[in-house]
Amino acid sequence: MVIHIQTEVDDKTYRMLKKIALLRGKSLKEIVREAVSKYVEESKKDIEKATKEDSIWKAVGVFEVESDASEKDDWGCVDWQSE
Numbered sequence: 001m002v003i004h005i006q007t008e009v010d011d012k013t014y015r016m017l018k019k020i021a022l023l024r025g026k027s028l029k030e031i032v033r034e035a036v037s038k039y040v041e042e043s044k045k046d047i048e049k050a051t052k053e054d055s056i057w058k059a060v061g062v063f064e065v066e067s068d069a070s071e072k073d074d075w076g077c078v079d080w081q082s083e
Contacts, residue, residue, distance in 0.1 A: 017031055017032065017035075
């Protein structure tokens with residue numbers, strides 16, 4: 001699946017991206033994709049570490065529920081009405 005994103009860059013960044021694309025014989029789109037992929041890969045380890053250290057995981061297993069609680073039919077949205 002491909003997701004399309006759209007953004008803006010300042011003129012200096014755009015000119016540098018165009019130069020890189022010309023020097024490498026690639027399209028601007030390819031250069032931006034490569035840059036985004038590299039940034040994501042470099043950030044991945046820090047993001048995974050931060051996610052694992054999130055305090056929400058300390059709450060897992062703290063509460064006791066009935067063994068079939070997630071299978072009950074009475075789960076759902078609460079009816080809400082504005083005043």
